[in-house]
Amino acid sequence: MGINNLHAVILAGGSGTRFWPASRQSRPKQFLNLVGKESLLCQTIRRIAPKVPAGNIWIVANRRYRKEIKRHTAGFGVRASQVLWEPSAKNTAPAIGWAAARIHAVNPHAVMVVLPSDHLIANRTKFLRLLEKAVDLAQQEYLVTFGIVPARAETGYGYLKTKQDKNVLHVEKFIEKPNFVKAKQFLKNGGYLWNSGMFVWKAEVILRAFKKYLPSIYADVGGADRQDPIQKIWNRLPNISVDYGILEKASNVVAVSAAGIGWSDLGSWEALFEILPKDKAGNTMRGNVVSLDCRDTLIWAHQRLVAAIGLNDLVVIDTSDALLICPKHLSQDVKNLAAFLKQKNRSEQ
């Protein structure tokens, strides 16, 4: 396939609260340097760049992040016209349908790869090799999902139940986050993959699926090739994911099975901590930290000195106006805290 036919759609609309206090309403996770020297959004663009020309990279985001989007995409040659501003946060189907219509209008033969903007993929080479395979499948008119080979009985992800048929891994079923017993069973049985939320398909093929399974979105976004119309129709679009609205129903869904690409959805401080380099005592300390006898502890200092004595399995995140302290295994509860701050309309939300 000619490189000019490959487009990327990067979903940067998330307002994640799981990395509070580093992430804020005004600066969600995709704009943070959680791992490495660039934001996750920049890493996502840079990862795809060898296969997708800058003029084919589309960003879907909320206009409230206008400044951040500009700052993080400036170095890549992504033009303002390639950013699709969602009038409000909806789920993935409206954003993907809109992007598909725009891309199809530019190039009816385009293949589009849909990527979350806030995941980590440590091994770019392996990822790009799998992407080639996915693009091949997409050109055979499949709807292709990236499935991650499970590393553990994870209860935090959706799963794909797959069945090999000759060279193609068909997705038989989308499974919502399972309980631990089921997750263990999946791991044991094999053939189950984590649903990574990365997809590859021809714009034409996914638009045909929209027409069939989500005709209201199809009808509305078909004409939305400028900003004005989308403002008017956005409110009436259903708040639904592409998984639930289309992929669970379509019969031509296949997976590429990804192992060893170093994928993480970075769903919590604990998940991040797992992949960060550690000292001999299992600690990761960043910034102005003095510690004595700490073990398995993550400390991110901001400017002030953080002095830690005898801590175990703790997460300590310092910022200029808020500090988080919690045991590693409770770091998922940060979203409750962020919800509480929002409810109270606190400045630290």
Add this chain to the structure above:
Amino acid sequence: MGINNLHAVILAGGSGTRFWPASRQSRPKQFLNLVGKESLLCQTIRRIAPKVPAGNIWIVANRRYRKEIKRHTAGFGVRASQVLWEPSAKNTAPAIGWAAARIHAVNPHAVMVVLPSDHLIANRTKFLRLLEKAVDLAQQEYLVTFGIVPARAETGYGYLKTKQDKNVLHVEKFIEKPNFVKAKQFLKNGGYLWNSGMFVWKAEVILRAFKKYLPSIYADVGGADRQDPIQKIWNRLPNISVDYGILEKASNVVAVSAAGIGWSDLGSWEALFEILPKDKAGNTMRGNVVSLDCRDTLIWAHQRLVAAIGLNDLVVIDTSDALLICPKHLSQDVKNLAAFLKQKNRSEQ
């Protein structure tokens, strides 16, 4: 005894590091509001005020704390001439000898009560009643120590071994900080009291004891009734405590036995935490704190929000430039941390 004969000497030279990061080299514990609305130094002055006229209150401190001393004594009518500036930190004997000489020069009949500036006494009424008793004993030419009835087998204090003889509790022996086995034995045996470092005696009587047991100090401070001379002789004075230099040797040492005065030397964050009011889960939270499921945890926020989830037995102390996190039972190790910062000449020391 006429009230005008009673003088107080408040030892405010301490440079304590045990309450880092709230206490600093430039602002030691006696200047902090750890409990209540005033600094410990102010509380010490206010406690004694009903028995000692402002003109009889003497403060011994290092000149580096000139501003703090001025600020904390200003409201009490303590004149600048009543502050004795130690040229450098020595132990208690030089300071007490010097103060005794000054007081004796003003009033040869004076009784002086010596008080640390950084201890807590919650029950002032009981304390003042005991003070009256101590003053009576002092007028009988005894060297009187305040002994605290032990509440537990404490290994952090020195002890007084006492023996009742008619109405007088004689101190037979001063005992250095014991190990836990000995401390339990003391508690079981009875007759052992914690050495609080509070003393009452006639200026004339303690000067006589200096002449006998620490003649070098006696000779030097006898003439030190102005600032100039003390600067010259201070360096050659021995660095010794009044307990070790005099009280262990003198035969006229007695104790008043103090129970229920709510005494604490506030030797660590843990010791402070013990006496602070707590919520149902055993927490003390001060300032801008949001907490979920914490137990037995002390959090002092400064300005920034401190968000805590699922913490147990932890101490979290936030200040503008430094943050401390440690388990309660390790809060004594803060002094090691402060020593480390001093060694590195860090701004946060």
